[in-house]
Ligand SMILES: [Ca+2]
């Protein structure tokens with residue numbers, strides 16, 4: 001578990017009345033964050049194989065003449081005219097835009113066919129058909145309150161605008177595929193939380209509650225995942241930690257309720273390895289990873305494991321398992337840890353494993369500053385994500401904010417899930433490489449991680 005002790009204390013104190021804790025002693029004062037720390041915004045993103053072409057009147061004359069030759073004086077239909085225009089430049093017209101402009105397909109704006117069309121005198125202008133994103137504001141309650149700074153930081157309350165993962169912009173491109181599965185290896189997940197219930201994975205080959213292992217994978221009634229703590233079917237959360245992580249990844253958006261996850265259409269597979277006190281062991285975590293790999297091999301589209309936990313030393317068998325997960329295309333997102341340590345000199349596991357599918361995530365606050373508790377490491381920690389004052393799902397259908405690299409890792413899991421929804425053929429190493437290279441640089445994080453910046457779902461998707 002990579003949740004701060006102080007937070008835990010605050011949680012216990014607030015338990016009776018469920019008062020959200022909102023003070024963050026380690027946060028920078030208003031205005032203390034970086035000003036304009038990012039580079040490369042607004043990168044235009046042309047749709048592949050499409051262009052907007054404006055035809056000259058000469059093209060219309062030629063097209064009409066061709067049609068007349070073929071069909072006589074009968075007035076051609078609009079569709080016939082568009083097709084003929086496309087034929088003149090050797091392409092397909094998919095739709096009229098306005099006046100003499102059309103979207104053409106099966107080309108790019110640099111294609112020689114289009115250039116020859118321009119040369120032939122048929123085309124006066126060729127421009128990219130850029131992707132545009134819906135900037136619709138989600139209806140989710142805590143978003144409306146302006147509390148989900150990790151998704152979209154508007155600079156309210158003195159925070160630093162755009163220190164966020166650009167989720168709203170990303171959702172115009174992808175909200176994730178409903179068959180993509182993220183395994184959350186944690187305390188379980190509150191299975192009937194209204195903001196999560198629709199996004200819990202269901203094992204299609206297993207009949208629940210019949211005391212049989214219908215899909216013969218060695219686990220009886222593993223319908224929603226599995227509880228490796230009790231060797232029992234139901235991975236229901238007895239603490240809150242896994243529920244909180246699951247919400248950051250895939251809580252339902254735009255349902256007028258609670259929060260929204262980074263990848264609000266993907267599925268969560270809860271694998272319970274930590275008990276009600278947040279404690280477990282490496283063997284339990286390894287069993288859960290084994291389960292995830294086997295599920296992937298049996299055809300479940302499981303591409304990401306979120307591991308907001310850690311402890312102990314290097315275990316060779318654990319690393320072997322991670323390499324096997326890498327071979328079947330699973331990204332393993334690990335929290336960097338909350339000891340304020342340098343992971344370069346004081347390694348922590350699983351974050352420090354060197355399997356190419358492991359990405360280690362540090363926590364930053366809404367000012368773009370490394371959280372005081374967050375581990376770091378110029379060589380061993382990859383990137384940063386929001387991890388202070390993160391509102392997400394809690395037990396009993398509630399919501400609460402928590403701090404921790406535990407909260408940062410799920411943001412990265414969500415981004416990876418969006419990417420793999422759009423480009424299923426990416427390898428874990430490619431996913432991680434894009435997440436790192438497309439992150440938004442923050443000068444204050446230099447030296448603290450390999451890619452000193454905050455992950456951006458929008459920029460990662462644009463980089464695909
Ligand atoms: Ca943003």
Ligand SMILES: [Ca+2]
Nearest residue numbers: 213215217219
């Ligand atoms: Ca089974």
Ligand SMILES: [Ca+2]
Nearest residue numbers: 207212214221
């Ligand atoms: Ca069964």
Ligand SMILES: [Ca+2]
Nearest residue numbers: 140252257259
């Ligand atoms: Ca919601």
